Amino acid sequence: MTELTISPVRGLPELRAGDDLASMIAERAQLEDGDVLVVAQKAISKIEGRIVRLDGVEPSARARELAGDGDPRRIEVVLREAKRLVRTRGSLVIAETSHGFICASAGVDASNAPEPGTLVLLPIDPDASAAGLRAWLHELTSREVGVVVSDSFGRPWRQGTTDVAIGAAGVEVLRDLKGERDPTGYELRSTVIAIADEIAGAAELVMGKLDRTPVAIVRGLDAARDGSAQELVMPAERNLFT
Amino acid sequence: MTELTISPVRGLPELRAGDDLASMIAERAQLEDGDVLVVAQKAISKIEGRIVRLDGVEPSARARELAGDGDPRRIEVVLREAKRLVRTRGSLVIAETSHGFICASAGVDASNAPEPGTLVLLPIDPDASAAGLRAWLHELTSREVGVVVSDSFGRPWRQGTTDVAIGAAGVEVLRDLKGERDPTGYELRSTVIAIADEIAGAAELVMGKLDRTPVAIVRGLDAARDGSAQELVMPAERNLFT
Numbered sequence: 001m002t003e004l005t006i007s008p009v010r011g012l013p014e015l016r017a018g019d020d021l022a023s024m025i026a027e028r029a030q031l032e033d034g035d036v037l038v039v040a041q042k043a044i045s046k047i048e049g050r051i052v053r054l055d056g057v058e059p060s061a062r063a064r065e066l067a068g069d070g071d072p073r074r075i076e077v078v079l080r081e082a083k084r085l086v087r088t089r090g091s092l093v094i095a096e097t098s099h100g101f102i103c104a105s106a107g108v109d110a111s112n113a114p115e116p117g118t119l120v121l122l123p124i125d126p127d128a129s130a131a132g133l134r135a136w137l138h139e140l141t142s143r144e145v146g147v148v149v150s151d152s153f154g155r156p157w158r159q160g161t162t163d164v165a166i167g168a169a170g171v172e173v174l175r176d177l178k179g180e181r182d183p184t185g186y187e188l189r190s191t192v193i194a195i196a197d198e199i200a201g202a203a204e205l206v207m208g209k210l211d212r213t214p215v216a217i218v219r220g221l222d223a224a225r226d227g228s229a230q231e232l233v234m235p236a237e238r239n240l241f242t
Numbered sequence: 243m244t245e246l247t248i249s250p251v252r253g254l255p256e257l258r259a260g261d262d263l264a265s266m267i268a269e270r271a272q273l274e275d276g277d278v279l280v281v282a283q284k285a286i287s288k289i290e291g292r293i294v295r296l297d298g299v300e301p302s303a304r305a306r307e308l309a310g311d312g313d314p315r316r317i318e319v320v321l322r323e324a325k326r327l328v329r330t331r332g333s334l335v336i337a338e339t340s341h342g343f344i345c346a347s348a349g350v351d352a353s354n355a356p357e358p359g360t361l362v363l364l365p366i367d368p369d370a371s372a373a374g375l376r377a378w379l380h381e382l383t384s385r386e387v388g389v390v391v392s393d394s395f396g397r398p399w400r401q402g403t404t405d406v407a408i409g410a411a412g413v414e415v416l417r418d419l420k421g422e423r424d425p426t427g428y429e430l431r432s433t434v435i436a437i438a439d440e441i442a443g444a445a446e447l448v449m450g451k452l453d454r455t456p457v458a459i460v461r462g463l464d465a466a467r468d469g470s471a472q473e474l475v476m477p478a479e480r481n482l483f484t
Contacts, residue, residue: 005247094482112426157344158476160416160417161434198405
Protein backbone atom coordinates (compact mmCIF):
# COMPACT_ATOMS: atom_id res chain seq x y z
CA MET A 1 0.00 0.00 0.00
CA THR A 2 1.52 3.28 -1.07
CA GLU A 3 1.47 6.67 0.55
CA LEU A 4 -1.51 8.91 0.00
CA THR A 5 -1.23 12.63 -0.63
CA ILE A 6 -4.06 15.11 -0.44
CA SER A 7 -3.55 18.57 -1.86
CA PRO A 8 -5.89 21.50 -2.38
CA VAL A 9 -6.34 23.07 -5.80
CA ARG A 10 -5.41 26.67 -5.16
CA GLY A 11 -6.47 29.91 -6.74
CA LEU A 12 -9.97 29.05 -7.93
CA PRO A 13 -12.15 32.14 -8.29
CA GLU A 14 -15.59 32.53 -6.74
CA LEU A 15 -17.77 30.28 -8.89
CA ARG A 16 -20.86 31.33 -10.83
CA ALA A 17 -23.58 29.58 -12.80
CA GLY A 18 -22.23 28.23 -16.07
CA ASP A 19 -18.57 28.33 -15.07
CA ASP A 20 -16.37 25.66 -16.62
CA LEU A 21 -14.94 24.15 -13.44
CA ALA A 22 -13.09 21.38 -15.30
CA SER A 23 -11.05 23.93 -17.26
CA MET A 24 -10.37 25.92 -14.12
CA ILE A 25 -9.05 22.78 -12.42
CA ALA A 26 -7.04 21.65 -15.43
CA GLU A 27 -5.32 25.04 -15.56
CA ARG A 28 -4.30 24.88 -11.91
CA ALA A 29 -3.41 21.22 -11.27
CA GLN A 30 -1.25 18.57 -12.91
CA LEU A 31 -3.62 15.62 -12.84
CA GLU A 32 -2.41 12.02 -13.01
CA ASP A 33 -4.26 8.85 -13.93
CA GLY A 34 -5.89 7.41 -10.83
CA ASP A 35 -6.19 10.73 -9.00
CA VAL A 36 -9.46 11.29 -7.22
CA LEU A 37 -10.77 14.84 -7.31
CA VAL A 38 -13.00 15.80 -4.43
CA VAL A 39 -15.25 18.75 -5.17
CA ALA A 40 -17.34 20.44 -2.50
CA GLN A 41 -21.06 20.31 -3.22
CA LYS A 42 -21.29 24.10 -3.00
CA ALA A 43 -18.96 24.47 -5.98
CA ILE A 44 -21.07 22.11 -8.08
CA SER A 45 -24.32 23.72 -6.98
CA LYS A 46 -23.03 27.18 -7.87
CA ILE A 47 -21.90 26.29 -11.39
CA GLU A 48 -25.20 24.45 -11.89
CA GLY A 49 -27.17 27.47 -10.71
CA ARG A 50 -28.77 25.69 -7.75
CA ILE A 51 -29.26 28.97 -5.89
CA VAL A 52 -32.49 30.35 -4.49
CA ARG A 53 -33.09 33.99 -3.55
CA LEU A 54 -35.04 34.30 -0.29
CA ASP A 55 -36.73 37.42 -1.69
CA GLY A 56 -39.07 35.52 -3.96
CA VAL A 57 -40.02 32.75 -1.49
CA GLU A 58 -43.53 32.72 -0.01
CA PRO A 59 -43.50 30.57 3.14
CA SER A 60 -46.32 28.12 3.75
CA ALA A 61 -48.16 27.84 7.06
CA ARG A 62 -46.14 24.71 7.87
CA ALA A 63 -42.89 26.57 7.22
CA ARG A 64 -43.97 29.42 9.51
CA GLU A 65 -44.89 26.94 12.22
CA LEU A 66 -41.55 25.11 12.05
CA ALA A 67 -39.44 28.24 11.73
CA GLY A 68 -40.19 29.65 15.19
CA ASP A 69 -37.83 32.62 15.54
CA GLY A 70 -35.96 31.66 12.36
CA ASP A 71 -36.63 32.73 8.79
CA PRO A 72 -39.76 30.91 7.53
CA ARG A 73 -38.60 31.43 3.93
CA ARG A 74 -35.52 29.31 4.61
CA ILE A 75 -37.68 26.55 6.09
CA GLU A 76 -39.99 26.78 3.08
CA VAL A 77 -37.05 26.09 0.78
CA VAL A 78 -36.03 23.15 3.00
CA LEU A 79 -39.56 21.72 2.82
CA ARG A 80 -39.55 22.00 -0.97
CA GLU A 81 -36.23 20.12 -1.15
CA ALA A 82 -37.38 17.41 1.28
CA LYS A 83 -38.98 14.17 0.18
CA ARG A 84 -39.75 13.33 3.82
CA LEU A 85 -39.16 14.97 7.18
CA VAL A 86 -37.31 12.60 9.50
CA ARG A 87 -37.07 14.70 12.69
CA THR A 88 -37.71 18.31 13.62
CA ARG A 89 -36.69 20.15 16.74
CA GLY A 90 -37.26 23.89 16.76
CA SER A 91 -36.03 25.12 13.40
CA LEU A 92 -33.71 22.12 13.03
CA VAL A 93 -35.15 19.94 10.28
CA ILE A 94 -33.62 16.59 9.42
CA ALA A 95 -35.00 15.40 6.13
CA GLU A 96 -34.62 12.89 3.36
CA THR A 97 -33.71 14.46 0.03
CA SER A 98 -34.85 13.39 -3.41
CA HIS A 99 -31.55 11.50 -3.69
CA GLY A 100 -32.31 9.46 -0.55
CA PHE A 101 -29.78 11.25 1.66
CA ILE A 102 -30.84 11.99 5.22
CA CYS A 103 -29.30 15.24 6.44
CA ALA A 104 -29.98 18.57 8.11
CA SER A 105 -32.14 21.03 6.16
CA ALA A 106 -32.37 18.63 3.21
CA GLY A 107 -28.94 19.91 2.22
CA VAL A 108 -30.08 23.56 1.96
CA ASP A 109 -27.40 25.89 3.25
CA ALA A 110 -26.79 29.60 3.66
CA SER A 111 -23.07 29.49 4.39
CA ASN A 112 -20.74 30.10 1.47
CA ALA A 113 -23.75 31.18 -0.61
CA PRO A 114 -22.95 33.54 -3.48
CA GLU A 115 -24.36 36.56 -1.63
CA PRO A 116 -26.44 37.41 1.43
CA GLY A 117 -30.10 36.54 0.99
CA THR A 118 -29.45 33.44 -1.08
CA LEU A 119 -29.47 29.74 -0.29
CA VAL A 120 -27.58 26.92 -1.97
CA LEU A 121 -29.44 23.69 -2.83
CA LEU A 122 -27.91 20.27 -3.47
CA PRO A 123 -27.25 19.40 -7.13
CA ILE A 124 -30.21 17.67 -8.75
CA ASP A 125 -28.11 14.60 -9.66
CA PRO A 126 -24.67 14.73 -8.00
CA ASP A 127 -23.57 11.43 -9.59
CA ALA A 128 -24.24 12.95 -13.01
CA SER A 129 -22.39 16.12 -11.94
CA ALA A 130 -19.39 13.97 -11.00
CA ALA A 131 -19.58 11.99 -14.24
CA GLY A 132 -19.79 15.16 -16.33
CA LEU A 133 -16.80 16.71 -14.61
CA ARG A 134 -14.83 13.50 -15.02
CA ALA A 135 -15.64 13.25 -18.72
CA TRP A 136 -14.75 16.86 -19.39
CA LEU A 137 -11.48 16.57 -17.45
CA HIS A 138 -10.65 13.56 -19.62
CA GLU A 139 -11.30 15.64 -22.75
CA LEU A 140 -9.06 18.40 -21.48
CA THR A 141 -6.20 16.41 -19.97
CA SER A 142 -6.48 12.82 -21.30
CA ARG A 143 -6.27 11.71 -17.66
CA GLU A 144 -8.56 9.12 -16.13
CA VAL A 145 -9.52 10.51 -12.75
CA GLY A 146 -12.24 9.71 -10.27
CA VAL A 147 -14.53 12.43 -8.97
CA VAL A 148 -16.29 12.65 -5.61
CA VAL A 149 -18.80 15.39 -4.79
CA SER A 150 -18.68 15.98 -1.04
CA ASP A 151 -20.95 17.56 1.53
CA SER A 152 -20.81 17.92 5.32
CA PHE A 153 -23.36 15.73 7.09
CA GLY A 154 -24.12 15.39 10.78
CA ARG A 155 -24.45 12.02 12.47
CA PRO A 156 -27.17 10.99 14.93
CA TRP A 157 -24.86 9.97 17.76
CA ARG A 158 -21.65 11.85 17.11
CA GLN A 159 -20.94 15.53 17.47
CA GLY A 160 -19.76 17.51 14.49
CA THR A 161 -20.02 16.91 10.79
CA THR A 162 -17.84 14.84 8.51
CA ASP A 163 -17.70 15.22 4.76
CA VAL A 164 -19.28 12.37 2.85
CA ALA A 165 -19.79 11.53 -0.81
CA ILE A 166 -23.09 12.66 -2.33
CA GLY A 167 -21.87 12.09 -5.89
CA ALA A 168 -19.21 9.88 -7.45
CA ALA A 169 -17.88 8.78 -10.83
CA GLY A 170 -14.93 6.61 -11.78
CA VAL A 171 -14.12 5.80 -8.18
CA GLU A 172 -14.74 2.91 -5.84
CA VAL A 173 -17.56 3.80 -3.45
CA LEU A 174 -18.05 0.66 -1.34
CA ARG A 175 -15.25 -1.87 -0.83
CA ASP A 176 -16.70 -5.24 0.05
CA LEU A 177 -14.29 -7.52 1.91
CA LYS A 178 -16.88 -10.26 2.39
CA GLY A 179 -15.38 -13.66 1.79
CA GLU A 180 -11.80 -12.47 2.23
CA ARG A 181 -9.84 -13.80 5.17
CA ASP A 182 -7.89 -12.02 7.86
CA PRO A 183 -4.36 -13.21 8.76
CA THR A 184 -5.68 -15.87 11.18
CA GLY A 185 -8.03 -17.30 8.54
CA TYR A 186 -11.21 -15.74 9.90
CA GLU A 187 -13.57 -15.02 7.03
CA LEU A 188 -14.86 -11.45 7.03
CA ARG A 189 -18.61 -11.77 6.82
CA SER A 190 -19.97 -8.29 6.53
CA THR A 191 -17.12 -5.86 6.18
CA VAL A 192 -18.03 -3.21 3.65
CA ILE A 193 -16.02 -0.01 3.78
CA ALA A 194 -17.50 3.25 2.57
CA ILE A 195 -14.31 4.27 0.76
CA ALA A 196 -15.88 7.26 -0.98
CA ASP A 197 -17.05 8.74 2.32
CA GLU A 198 -13.56 8.33 3.77
CA ILE A 199 -12.11 10.01 0.68
CA ALA A 200 -14.53 12.93 1.07
CA GLY A 201 -13.66 13.31 4.76
CA ALA A 202 -9.94 13.13 4.05
CA ALA A 203 -10.23 15.90 1.47
CA GLU A 204 -12.16 18.11 3.89
CA LEU A 205 -9.03 18.16 6.07
CA VAL A 206 -7.27 20.29 3.42
CA MET A 207 -10.25 22.15 1.98
CA GLY A 208 -11.41 24.06 5.03
CA LYS A 209 -14.76 25.76 5.15
CA LEU A 210 -13.79 29.41 4.94
CA ASP A 211 -11.01 29.91 2.46
CA ARG A 212 -12.53 29.15 -0.94
CA THR A 213 -10.77 25.86 -1.52
CA PRO A 214 -13.57 23.68 -2.84
CA VAL A 215 -11.41 21.16 -4.72
CA ALA A 216 -8.74 18.75 -3.51
CA ILE A 217 -6.79 15.98 -5.20
CA VAL A 218 -6.29 12.62 -3.50
CA ARG A 219 -3.36 10.75 -5.04
CA GLY A 220 -2.13 7.24 -4.32
CA LEU A 221 -5.42 5.39 -3.94
CA ASP A 222 -6.02 2.25 -5.91
CA ALA A 223 -9.69 3.07 -6.35
CA ALA A 224 -10.35 3.61 -10.05
CA ARG A 225 -13.64 1.74 -10.46
CA ASP A 226 -17.18 2.35 -11.51
CA GLY A 227 -19.07 3.69 -8.55
CA SER A 228 -22.06 5.83 -7.67
CA ALA A 229 -22.92 7.61 -4.45
CA GLN A 230 -26.36 6.03 -4.66
CA GLU A 231 -24.66 2.84 -3.41
CA LEU A 232 -24.22 4.62 -0.10
CA VAL A 233 -27.93 5.14 0.50
CA MET A 234 -29.17 2.58 3.03
CA PRO A 235 -32.13 0.69 1.55
CA ALA A 236 -35.35 1.28 3.47
CA GLU A 237 -35.56 -2.35 4.59
CA ARG A 238 -32.18 -2.07 6.33
CA ASN A 239 -32.93 1.28 7.97
CA LEU A 240 -33.50 0.52 11.65
CA PHE A 241 -33.92 4.09 12.81
CA THR A 242 -36.54 6.12 10.94
CA MET B 243 -3.14 25.07 3.74
CA THR B 244 -0.37 22.57 3.06
CA GLU B 245 -0.46 19.15 1.49
CA LEU B 246 -1.35 16.20 3.65
CA THR B 247 0.42 12.86 3.44
CA ILE B 248 -0.82 9.62 4.93
CA SER B 249 1.55 6.69 5.15
CA PRO B 250 1.26 3.28 6.75
CA VAL B 251 3.81 2.09 9.31
CA ARG B 252 5.09 -1.10 7.74
CA GLY B 253 6.46 -4.28 9.19
CA LEU B 254 4.71 -4.39 12.55
CA PRO B 255 4.47 -7.93 13.92
CA GLU B 256 1.27 -9.57 15.12
CA LEU B 257 0.62 -7.84 18.45
CA ARG B 258 0.24 -9.52 21.83
CA ALA B 259 -0.74 -8.46 25.32
CA GLY B 260 1.98 -6.36 26.91
CA ASP B 261 3.74 -5.46 23.67
CA ASP B 262 5.43 -2.05 23.59
CA LEU B 263 3.73 -0.61 20.54
CA ALA B 264 5.38 2.80 20.96
CA SER B 265 8.85 1.28 20.64
CA MET B 266 7.75 -0.79 17.67
CA ILE B 267 6.48 2.36 15.94
CA ALA B 268 9.53 4.44 16.86
CA GLU B 269 11.80 1.78 15.34
CA ARG B 270 9.90 1.80 12.05
CA ALA B 271 8.94 5.44 11.45
CA GLN B 272 10.67 8.81 11.49
CA LEU B 273 8.16 10.85 13.43
CA GLU B 274 7.97 14.63 13.18
CA ASP B 275 6.42 17.18 15.51
CA GLY B 276 2.76 17.63 14.59
CA ASP B 277 2.33 14.19 13.08
CA VAL B 278 -0.88 12.42 13.98
CA LEU B 279 -0.60 8.70 14.50
CA VAL B 280 -3.73 6.73 13.84
CA VAL B 281 -3.81 3.34 15.54
CA ALA B 282 -6.51 0.78 14.84
CA GLN B 283 -8.49 -0.16 17.92
CA LYS B 284 -7.63 -3.83 17.44
CA ALA B 285 -3.95 -3.08 17.92
CA ILE B 286 -4.61 -1.23 21.18
CA SER B 287 -7.01 -3.89 22.41
CA LYS B 288 -4.50 -6.65 21.71
CA ILE B 289 -1.61 -5.01 23.57
CA GLU B 290 -3.99 -4.24 26.44
CA GLY B 291 -5.18 -7.84 26.58
CA ARG B 292 -8.81 -7.02 25.77
CA ILE B 293 -9.41 -10.50 24.37
CA VAL B 294 -12.08 -12.98 25.40
CA ARG B 295 -12.01 -16.71 24.67
CA LEU B 296 -15.43 -18.01 23.65
CA ASP B 297 -14.62 -21.30 25.42
CA GLY B 298 -15.20 -19.92 28.88
CA VAL B 299 -18.36 -17.93 28.12
CA GLU B 300 -21.70 -19.15 29.49
CA PRO B 301 -24.51 -17.54 27.48
CA SER B 302 -27.53 -16.16 29.31
CA ALA B 303 -31.10 -16.89 28.23
CA ARG B 304 -31.29 -13.42 26.68
CA ALA B 305 -28.14 -14.08 24.66
CA ARG B 306 -29.54 -17.40 23.40
CA GLU B 307 -32.76 -15.70 22.42
CA LEU B 308 -31.02 -12.90 20.48
CA ALA B 309 -28.44 -15.19 18.86
CA GLY B 310 -30.88 -17.16 16.72
CA ASP B 311 -28.66 -19.28 14.46
CA GLY B 312 -25.55 -17.39 15.59
CA ASP B 313 -23.19 -18.17 18.45
CA PRO B 314 -24.93 -17.25 21.73
CA ARG B 315 -21.55 -16.94 23.44
CA ARG B 316 -20.64 -14.08 21.11
CA ILE B 317 -23.93 -12.33 21.88
CA GLU B 318 -23.32 -12.87 25.60
CA VAL B 319 -20.01 -11.03 25.31
CA VAL B 320 -21.76 -8.23 23.41
CA LEU B 321 -24.40 -7.93 26.13
CA ARG B 322 -21.71 -7.71 28.81
CA GLU B 323 -19.97 -4.90 26.90
CA ALA B 324 -23.23 -3.01 26.31
CA LYS B 325 -24.52 -0.30 28.60
CA ARG B 326 -27.78 -0.20 26.64
CA LEU B 327 -29.21 -1.99 23.62
CA VAL B 328 -30.30 0.51 20.98
CA ARG B 329 -31.70 -1.81 18.28
CA THR B 330 -31.66 -5.50 17.58
CA ARG B 331 -32.57 -7.34 14.42
CA GLY B 332 -31.80 -11.02 14.33
CA SER B 333 -28.31 -11.39 15.71
CA LEU B 334 -27.45 -7.78 14.75
CA VAL B 335 -27.18 -5.85 18.00
CA ILE B 336 -26.60 -2.10 18.00
CA ALA B 337 -25.61 -0.99 21.45
CA GLU B 338 -24.23 1.85 23.50
CA THR B 339 -20.87 1.06 25.04
CA SER B 340 -19.58 2.16 28.42
CA HIS B 341 -17.80 5.00 26.59
CA GLY B 342 -21.08 6.28 25.14
CA PHE B 343 -20.37 5.10 21.59
CA ILE B 344 -23.28 3.62 19.68
CA CYS B 345 -22.12 0.88 17.34
CA ALA B 346 -22.70 -2.67 16.18
CA SER B 347 -22.02 -5.43 18.74
CA ALA B 348 -20.89 -2.84 21.33
CA GLY B 349 -17.55 -2.90 19.51
CA VAL B 350 -17.00 -6.64 20.01
CA ASP B 351 -15.41 -8.18 16.93
CA ALA B 352 -14.16 -11.54 15.74
CA SER B 353 -12.22 -10.36 12.69
CA ASN B 354 -8.50 -9.86 13.12
CA ALA B 355 -8.74 -11.55 16.51
CA PRO B 356 -5.51 -13.17 17.71
CA GLU B 357 -6.78 -16.67 16.98
CA PRO B 358 -9.99 -18.52 16.10
CA GLY B 359 -12.37 -18.76 19.05
CA THR B 360 -11.46 -15.39 20.48
CA LEU B 361 -13.16 -11.99 20.40
CA VAL B 362 -11.62 -8.55 20.67
CA LEU B 363 -13.25 -5.97 22.97
CA LEU B 364 -12.85 -2.20 22.82
CA PRO B 365 -10.17 -0.71 25.08
CA ILE B 366 -11.53 0.23 28.50
CA ASP B 367 -10.46 3.87 28.11
CA PRO B 368 -9.31 4.60 24.53
CA ASP B 369 -8.50 8.26 25.34
CA ALA B 370 -6.13 7.04 28.04
CA SER B 371 -4.68 4.50 25.61
CA ALA B 372 -3.99 7.33 23.15
CA ALA B 373 -2.50 9.55 25.85
CA GLY B 374 -0.24 6.76 27.07
CA LEU B 375 1.04 5.97 23.60
CA ARG B 376 1.62 9.68 22.94
CA ALA B 377 3.57 10.14 26.18
CA TRP B 378 5.70 7.08 25.59
CA LEU B 379 6.44 8.13 21.99
CA HIS B 380 7.56 11.48 23.36
CA GLU B 381 9.91 9.73 25.78
CA LEU B 382 11.37 7.65 22.98
CA THR B 383 11.60 10.22 20.19
CA SER B 384 11.24 13.69 21.79
CA ARG B 385 8.53 14.33 19.20
CA GLU B 386 5.16 15.88 20.00
CA VAL B 387 2.65 13.83 18.07
CA GLY B 388 -1.09 13.44 18.25
CA VAL B 389 -2.67 10.00 18.57
CA VAL B 390 -6.07 8.84 17.34
CA VAL B 391 -7.44 5.38 18.14
CA SER B 392 -9.75 4.38 15.29
CA ASP B 393 -12.54 1.88 14.81
CA SER B 394 -14.94 1.09 11.96
CA PHE B 395 -18.51 2.14 12.72
CA GLY B 396 -21.65 1.79 10.65
CA ARG B 397 -24.06 4.67 10.11
CA PRO B 398 -27.86 4.45 10.34
CA TRP B 399 -28.61 5.76 6.84
CA ARG B 400 -25.47 5.07 4.89
CA GLN B 401 -24.12 1.77 3.67
CA GLY B 402 -20.68 0.64 4.73
CA THR B 403 -18.50 1.60 7.64
CA THR B 404 -16.12 4.50 8.03
CA ASP B 405 -13.34 4.67 10.56
CA VAL B 406 -13.94 7.13 13.39
CA ALA B 407 -12.01 8.20 16.47
CA ILE B 408 -12.79 6.33 19.66
CA GLY B 409 -9.72 7.68 21.45
CA ALA B 410 -7.57 10.78 21.02
CA ALA B 411 -4.72 12.67 22.66
CA GLY B 412 -2.79 15.75 21.59
CA VAL B 413 -4.99 16.30 18.56
CA GLU B 414 -7.89 18.53 17.68
CA VAL B 415 -11.11 16.52 17.79
CA LEU B 416 -13.84 19.07 17.03
CA ARG B 417 -13.11 22.25 15.07
CA ASP B 418 -15.72 24.89 15.86
CA LEU B 419 -16.10 27.54 13.17
CA LYS B 420 -18.99 29.26 14.97
CA GLY B 421 -18.65 33.02 14.80
CA GLU B 422 -16.23 32.94 11.87
CA ARG B 423 -17.39 34.42 8.58
CA ASP B 424 -17.39 33.00 5.09
CA PRO B 425 -16.05 35.08 2.16
CA THR B 426 -19.40 36.88 1.68
CA GLY B 427 -19.59 37.85 5.36
CA TYR B 428 -22.13 35.19 6.37
CA GLU B 429 -21.50 34.17 9.98
CA LEU B 430 -21.25 30.43 10.40
CA ARG B 431 -23.67 29.58 13.18
CA SER B 432 -23.29 25.92 13.83
CA THR B 433 -20.40 24.56 11.84
CA VAL B 434 -18.45 22.10 13.93
CA ILE B 435 -16.23 19.68 12.05
CA ALA B 436 -15.37 16.30 13.53
CA ILE B 437 -11.72 16.55 12.50
CA ALA B 438 -10.64 13.46 14.44
CA ASP B 439 -13.22 11.29 12.69
CA GLU B 440 -12.05 12.55 9.31
CA ILE B 441 -8.45 11.81 10.31
CA ALA B 442 -9.42 8.27 11.31
CA GLY B 443 -11.26 7.70 8.04
CA ALA B 444 -8.38 9.10 6.00
CA ALA B 445 -5.94 6.73 7.71
CA GLU B 446 -8.19 3.76 7.02
CA LEU B 447 -7.62 4.37 3.31
CA VAL B 448 -4.00 3.26 3.70
CA MET B 449 -4.39 0.75 6.55
CA GLY B 450 -6.68 -1.78 4.94
CA LYS B 451 -8.42 -4.44 6.93
CA LEU B 452 -6.52 -7.53 5.94
CA ASP B 453 -2.84 -6.83 5.72
CA ARG B 454 -1.74 -6.17 9.30
CA THR B 455 -1.18 -2.45 8.94
CA PRO B 456 -2.78 -1.09 12.08
CA VAL B 457 -0.85 2.19 12.27
CA ALA B 458 -0.66 5.13 9.87
CA ILE B 459 0.93 8.57 10.11
CA VAL B 460 -0.93 11.67 8.97
CA ARG B 461 1.47 14.53 8.29
CA GLY B 462 0.71 18.13 7.39
CA LEU B 463 -2.30 18.80 9.60
CA ASP B 464 -2.30 21.83 11.83
CA ALA B 465 -4.15 20.00 14.55
CA ALA B 466 -1.88 19.76 17.59
CA ARG B 467 -4.34 20.56 20.38
CA ASP B 468 -5.76 19.03 23.49
CA GLY B 469 -8.62 16.80 22.50
CA SER B 470 -10.54 13.76 23.64
CA ALA B 471 -12.77 11.40 21.71
CA GLN B 472 -15.39 11.88 24.42
CA GLU B 473 -16.10 15.25 22.78
CA LEU B 474 -17.54 13.28 19.87
CA VAL B 475 -20.23 11.58 21.93
CA MET B 476 -23.58 13.28 21.28
CA PRO B 477 -25.08 14.35 24.63
CA ALA B 478 -28.35 12.56 25.41
CA GLU B 479 -30.36 15.79 25.20
CA ARG B 480 -29.25 16.34 21.59
CA ASN B 481 -29.85 12.73 20.51
CA LEU B 482 -32.98 12.80 18.35
CA PHE B 483 -32.96 9.15 17.36
CA THR B 484 -32.80 6.67 20.24
